[in-house]
Amino acid sequence: METRKEDSKPESQSLSGYENDKTWRGEKPTEKQLVFLKTLGYVGPKPQTRGDASDLIDEGLKVTKNVPKERMMSQLVFVDVPLFDSKKRILAQVQINMHLSEGFQIQRDWDYDGGTIMVLVKWELKPMEEEVQ
Structure with missing residues (x-):
């Protein structure tokens, strides 16, 4: 050993x-x-x-x-992901993946009878303005 x-x-x-x-x-x-x-x-x-x-x-x-930073919404995207149309669903998935690769985040989703609406948000950090006295 x-x-x-x-x-x-x-x-x-x-x-x-x-x-x-x-x-x-x-x-x-x-x-x-x-x-x-x-x-x-x-x-x-x-x-x-x-x-x-x-x-x-x-x-x-x-x-x-x-430096304190404030998060600001720079872009907002709504994507419809249909439940029954497979071609449109695949296109929606590609669109969501594209937005995610560009820095978007999934903020929320809503289900409805025909599918789901996905809300994607892109944030940017901005320095907070100091209060002037």
């Missing part, structure tokens, strides 16, 4: 060497860092080092987490 070898250094000691060696902070920022800053909405001067970019990313993540 084979036994697992124990590391001579615990994980915390091996990571401390990485933290103490901060040469990466002085290197040029990576393309991924710059792209991520753009997605966070950063419009200031381009960071000169990876450390600066990392600090800006941390700040941007804190700001976006603290």
Whole structure:
């Protein structure tokens, strides 16, 4: 039976060497860092080092987490799924699947004698406006 070898250094000691060696902070920022800053909405001067970019990313993540967001309905779709007409039912299923793949969610459905009406809604997040005093 084979036994697992124990590391001579615990994980915390091996990571401390990485933290103490901060040469990466002085290197040029990576393309991924710059792209991520753009997605966070950063419009200031381009960071000169990876450390600066990392600090800006941390700040941007804190700001976006603290901004309350309000959910707004952007689109509403009604789809009739007939019970007895198989061709129309298949077309309705394709239409529903298309809307679901575009980010819609099924909000509600109503049954009636001839089938079901499906209500699909697409939501978007908007930052809530702060109250002006």
